Amino acid sequence: MAEKKKFQAIKGTRDLLPPDTELWNRVEQTAREVFGTFGFGEIRPPIFEPTELFARSIGMDTDVVGKEMYSFEDRDETSVSLRPEATASVCRAYIEHGMHAWPQPVKLYYTGPMFRRERPQKGRYRQFYQIGAEVLEMVPPNQDPAKNIGKDAAVDAEVIEMVMAFFARSGLEGVELAINSIGDRQCRPKYVELLRAELMKVKDKLGPDSQRRILTNPLRVLDSKLESEQGIIAGLPRISDHLCANCAAQYAELKRQLGMRGVPYAENWRLVRGLDYYMRTTFEITARGLGSQNAVCGGGRYDGLVELLGGPPTKGIGFAIGEDRLILSLEEAGKGGAALGRDVFVAWMGEQAQGAAILAAQKLRASGFRVELPPVEQKFGKALGQADKLGARYALILGDDEIRTGQWTVKTLASGEQAKMSEAEFLEMSRKGKRLSS
RNA sequence: GUGGGAGUAGCUCAGCUGGUAGAGCGUCGGUCUGUGGCACCGAAUGUCGCGGGUUCAAUCCCCGUCUCCCACCCCA
Numbered sequence: 001m002a003e004k005k006k007f008q009a010i011k012g013t014r015d016l017l018p019p020d021t022e023l024w025n026r027v028e029q030t031a032r033e034v035f036g037t038f039g040f041g042e043i044r045p046p047i048f049e050p051t052e053l054f055a056r057s058i059g060m061d062t063d064v065v066g067k068e069m070y071s072f073e074d075r076d077e078t079s080v081s082l083r084p085e086a087t088a089s090v091c092r093a094y095i096e097h098g099m100h101a102w103p104q105p106v107k108l109y110y111t112g113p114m115f116r117r118e119r120p121q122k123g124r125y126r127q128f129y130q131i132g133a134e135v136l137e138m139v140p141p142n143q144d145p146a147k148n149i150g151k152d153a154a155v156d157a158e159v160i161e162m163v164m165a166f167f168a169r170s171g172l173e174g175v176e177l178a179i180n181s182i183g184d185r186q187c188r189p190k191y192v193e194l195l196r197a198e199l200m201k202v203k204d205k206l207g208p209d210s211q212r213r214i215l216t217n218p219l220r221v222l223d224s225k226l227e228s229e230q231g232i233i234a235g236l237p238r239i240s241d242h243l244c245a246n247c248a249a250q251y252a253e254l255k256r257q258l259g260m261r262g263v264p265y266a267e268n269w270r271l272v273r274g275l276d277y278y279m280r281t282t283f284e285i286t287a288r289g290l291g292s293q294n295a296v297c298g299g300g301r302y303d304g305l306v307e308l309l310g311g312p313p314t315k316g317i318g319f320a321i322g323e324d325r326l327i328l329s330l331e332e333a334g335k336g337g338a339a340l341g342r343d344v345f346v347a348w349m350g351e352q353a354q355g356a357a358i359l360a361a362q363k364l365r366a367s368g369f370r371v372e373l374p375p376v377e378q379k380f381g382k383a384l385g386q387a388d389k390l391g392a393r394y395a396l397i398l399g400d401d402e403i404r405t406g407q408w409t410v411k412t413l414a415s416g417e418q419a420k421m422s423e424a425e426f427l428e429m430s431r432k433g434k435r436l437s438s
Numbered sequence: 439g440u441g442g443g444a445g446u447a448g449c450u451c452a453g454c455u456g457g458u459a460g461a462g463c464g465u466c467g468g469u470c471u472g473u474g475g476c477a478c479c480g481a482a483u484g485u486c487g488c489g490g491g492u493u494c495a496a497u498c499c500c501c502g503u504c505u506c507c508c509a510c511c512c513c514a
Contacts, residue, residue, distance in 0.1 A: 322514030
């Protein structure tokens, strides 16, 4: 009975606390503002969905679906899963709410927690946070796909431009964008077969992981970090040499579009994406200070995914930012949040002063100031000490003298200067100070 | 899922070859009953991650387990 169980956050999950949460809010606010300027609206899908939705969209054979999902049986015996990512949900919502009848394209962003049961390490958690955006556009019937290659490339470029703008505004350092095209349903399978054949020839020189991937996912071999395999990989056929005409044209136009927008990029022919639904444009953004998990954003085009989920033919492009990693990198660069300060600390003494202090705090808070009002009377020495510790800008001193004269004593903590003034004068002064400090 | 490292006060850590715990910072109080940052004094908080074993005796040695960190896998 007397046993006390110590509870702690589940493996791979964590509490985000002040002052860190200040930075999280700042980052999310920046995303809202930047994405808003590009015409994106926010979508808030559920945290869990039918398991089938993720299995169909992400791919049964991917690790994410195969062994990392938090799935459980609901009481009606259907299988549901905590979302491992949000693109599938956004596509589901697009279909469910008939967004094909909205003005096209539909541009949405989201922020929130995702769940994958992986072994935690730096920049990787079982509950992690993503900031993502998707552009979905219905394909009108009888449309010649070749006709819209330029348009798709421009949309892709704008989406990438938007993430880069967001990172710039966030103050992220060491940002590098890598792009690639992984072809479409026409040319990719052919390339994969070619690659597989080439890999079979050098199978003996590859490590066990890569040997296994020859069969399961040859593209992933390109991703290998093994020093011993680098020479072999460098000699493998590149997909850029095997793209079909449409894919090649789209990729070329993407690069031209990025150039027009002043977005610096590097081509990386070895950049392949892990989720099944990607095609053509893929990209990845890395940043400084992240250990081995240095990808802070990944994205790509996924035409056909909505259709796969039972919707109308629809094109899609999107990305997901790893918010935990973004925050990590910002903190590493010394851009973490400072402790929550106070604009005003109300130091009061005397019963009459308490009433005045409460009213003063109400007015100051109504004007948007951060106010600390001690619940009990304190000696002024102690009150000022506390004001200092909390990082207050001003101490409002209210005692018998102030009550008698109706003049507030205002002390500027940083300089030690002190002055008597009326309530209106103080509000005016602190407003100016606030503008200057922010 | 695999491999390596680590768990001692709220935080950062010390604790020689086994003899049941300490520092700094922080917190709170005092010196200081209308004036803070400094200084000095004092206080509180630990079943030394948890369970078992060896031993007269375990924070220390052994086994198991949990968690964290790092890497692999994979991904954001």
